[in-house]
Every structure is written in structure tokens, then in C-alpha cells.
Amino acid sequence: MIRLVLIVFVLMNVAGRAWADDLAMAATMVATVHSISGAELKNVSKADQGKGTKSEIIVKDNTGKITHILLTSNTTIWDADAKAITPDKIPARCRVNVIFLTTDEGINVGQTVIILK
Numbered sequence: 001m002i003r004l005v006l007i008v009f010v011l012m013n014v015a016g017r018a019w020a021d022d023l024a025m026a027a028t029m030v031a032t033v034h035s036i037s038g039a040e041l042k043n044v045s046k047a048d049q050g051k052g053t054k055s056e057i058i059v060k061d062n063t064g065k066i067t068h069i070l071l072t073s074n075t076t077i078w079d080a081d082a083k084a085i086t087p088d089k090i091p092a093r094c095r096v097n098v099i100f101l102t103t104d105e106g107i108n109v110g111q112t113v114i115i116l117k
Contacts, residue, residue, distance in 0.1 A: 031101035031109070036061045038116065039098060044090050055087045057113065059098060067108060069100050075110040080117040090115065 039059035047055040055071035071077070071087050079085045095116040100108045 031103045033099065033101055033111075034108075035097070035099045036067065037097050038062060039067075039096055041090065041092070041094050041096050042066065044087055044092070046088060057087075057090070057096075057098075057110070059096060067098075067100075069098060069108045069110045069113075071110050071113075075113065077113045077115075079115050085115075 036059060039061045041057060042060050043058040045053065045056045047053060057069050057071060058066060059069065060066050077085050077087060077090065079089070090113070097112075097114040097116065098110060099112040100110045102108050
């Protein structure tokens with residue numbers, strides 16, 4: 001009986017440490033917030049479930065750097081009159097301010113896109 005209790009105690013201790021390690025790793029995986037002001041919108045692609053693609057914008061900042069930003073259902077898009085719009089209403093070749101998160105995997109996920117006048 002004592003051996004059984006000892007084995008259970010050891011297994012619980014090992015499982016508890018593994019769980020704590022998972023929590024510590026999850027706590028360090030934090031996305032970083034970035035923003036680009038006055039970027040030129042190069043392209044808007046709409047999601048297509050048949051092809052397995054997602055909505056995305058491609059912007060070029062003032063230094064010439066191209067950035068791909070994933071648009072999700074949580075991304076808010078505002079037109080120049082401060083009205084919420086959908087990705088298909090974004091005008092081509094406009095200027096935008098973008099706030100996005102970059103995940104540990106390097107994926108840029110849009111939070112806010114504001115179309116400039």
C-alpha cells in the first residue's frame with residue numbers, strides 16, 4: 001500500500017511539473033504589437049474557402065518594406081469617414097494606418113486598418 005501511495009505521489013509530482021512547464025511556455029508566447037502609418041495598400045485578397053485562402057492585405061511602408069497582414073473576423077477596418085467596412089470595400093491603392101500583432105511564428109494578424117483621406 002505504501003508503494004502504491006509513493007508511486008501515485010511521484011506520478012502526480014512529475015505531471016504537475018510538466019503542466020507548470022507548459023504554462024510557463026504559454027506565458028512567454030506573446031504576440032508583439034506593431035503599427036505602420038501612411039502605408040500604401042498594394043493588394044487586398046479575399047478569403048476563399050474552396051481554395052483554403054484567407055483574407056489578407058499587402059502594404060508597403062515609407063521605407064519600401066512590404067508586409068503581409070492577415071485579416072480575421074476580429075480585424076476592424078475603418079474607411080476615411082470613420083465608418084466600419086468589410087475587406088471587399090477597401091479601395092485599391094489607398095494609404096492606410098495599420099495596427100497588427102506578429103505571432104511567434106511570424107504571422108502578422110491585423111487588429112485595425114484605417115483608410116486615410
